[in-house]
Amino acid sequence: MAINWFKYSSPASFYSLAGKMIPFFTVIAIILLAAGLYVGFFIAPTDFQQGEAYRIIFIHVPAAWMSMFLYVVMAFWAGIGLAFNTRLSAMFASAIAPTGAMFTFVALWTGSLWGKPMWGTWWVWDARLTSELILLFLYIGFMSLQAAIDDPRRADKAGAIIALVGVVNIPIIYFSVQWWNTLHQGASVSVNQAPSMATTMLLGMLIMVFASWMYSIAIILKRIRVIILERESHTSWVAELQKKGTVS
Amino acid sequence: MGGGTAKKGNRIMNWSNISEFFSMGGYGLYVWGSYGVTLICVVGEILLIKNRHRTLEKQYGLTHDINKKETTHETTS
Numbered sequence: 001m002a003i004n005w006f007k008y009s010s011p012a013s014f015y016s017l018a019g020k021m022i023p024f025f026t027v028i029a030i031i032l033l034a035a036g037l038y039v040g041f042f043i044a045p046t047d048f049q050q051g052e053a054y055r056i057i058f059i060h061v062p063a064a065w066m067s068m069f070l071y072v073v074m075a076f077w078a079g080i081g082l083a084f085n086t087r088l089s090a091m092f093a094s095a096i097a098p099t100g101a102m103f104t105f106v107a108l109w110t111g112s113l114w115g116k117p118m119w120g121t122w123w124v125w126d127a128r129l130t131s132e133l134i135l136l137f138l139y140i141g142f143m144s145l146q147a148a149i150d151d152p153r154r155a156d157k158a159g160a161i162i163a164l165v166g167v168v169n170i171p172i173i174y175f176s177v178q179w180w181n182t183l184h185q186g187a188s189v190s191v192n193q194a195p196s197m198a199t200t201m202l203l204g205m206l207i208m209v210f211a212s213w214m215y216s217i218a219i220i221l222k223r224i225r226v227i228i229l230e231r232e233s234h235t236s237w238v239a240e241l242q243k244k245g246t247v248s
Numbered sequence: 249m250g251g252g253t254a255k256k257g258n259r260i261m262n263w264s265n266i267s268e269f270f271s272m273g274g275y276g277l278y279v280w281g282s283y284g285v286t287l288i289c290v291v292g293e294i295l296l297i298k299n300r301h302r303t304l305e306k307q308y309g310l311t312h313d314i315n316k317k318e319t320t321h322e323t324t325s
Contacts, residue, residue, distance in 0.1 A: 041263075041269075042263075045262070046273065051273040051274070051275065052272045052273030052279065053272075053273070053275035055272070056278065056279055056283075059283060059286050063286070098293065102289050102293055105289065109282065110282040113277075113278040113279075113281050113282045114278065117278050219297070223297050223300075226297060226300050226304060229304055230304060233307075233308070242308045
């Protein structure tokens with residue numbers, strides 16, 4: 001029985017699928033958030049060097065990882081939308097951008113508040129911090145470019161160009177700590193060698209990473225439903241939704 | 249970031265009282281400044297979407313009535 005996955009590439013059927021998935025991801029996000037914060041604050045011990053300030057790691061690292069990951073996903077959907085002219089893919093890129101920008105801002109903000117006690121400065125033009133700031137500008141550039149163009153389809157194409165060109169910045173951020181000698185520390189957690197972190201600290205951080213994944217999926221699906229309604233308002237299926245008064 | 253050495257005594261839960269928790273070893277401003285702004289960003293994002301949804305429904309409310317007027321117009325003509 002071959003499942004016709006392409007059925008969900010039509011905004012109408014994806015709209016209802018997304019509606020069914022949102023509560024599922026929201027509940028998991030809340031549970032993981034509670035677990036992550038509990039491990040982070042009540043089980044992970046005091047750090048012998050940084051004392052309690054290191055507990056910012058439980059939102060700084062997930063936010064930073066999400067800011068990079070969401071940009072790659074956004075660029076992927078923007079590329080697909082550009083290549084195959086599929087409306088829903090482009091809508092996905094527009095739905096991801098605000099959440100990615102939010103995580104980038106949170107990564108910069110929490111990093112700066114962590115840097116002040118530990119490095120003695122809110123900001124330094126360090127390779128890692130500067131490339132993350134450029135990432136924030138890329139997100140804002142993507143959103144404002146799309147907002148500046150009236151016709152959604154042309155806005156998608158223009159946005160796709162920025163998204164695809166900006167992808168080069170992601171490896172720069174990731175490897176910046178190795179290519180330049182940065183004030184920002186190197187990767188404590190990487191795929192090719194064991195993490196140099198205490199297990200409970202690592203556990204708290206990883207739970208928060210999954211919590212931010214679940215949150216991102218839920219919030220992006222919620223936003224894409226609104227985008228679908230906005231863009232497909234001329235269609236008959238949206239008109240039916242209105243008549244039934246279930247434009248939820 | 250080396251492993252933490254848990255403090256002695258019965259503080260298995262890290263904090264013996266609430267005020268110690270908020271002072272966060274003297275780094276309260278930085279830790280709660282980070283968590284507070286993150287909370288504001290997340291809640292703000294959720295409210296923005298809800299607001300966007302409401303303006304949409306109001307818009308549909310309008311188009312809904314326009315559709316009704318149009319259909320009645322057609323039937324009478």
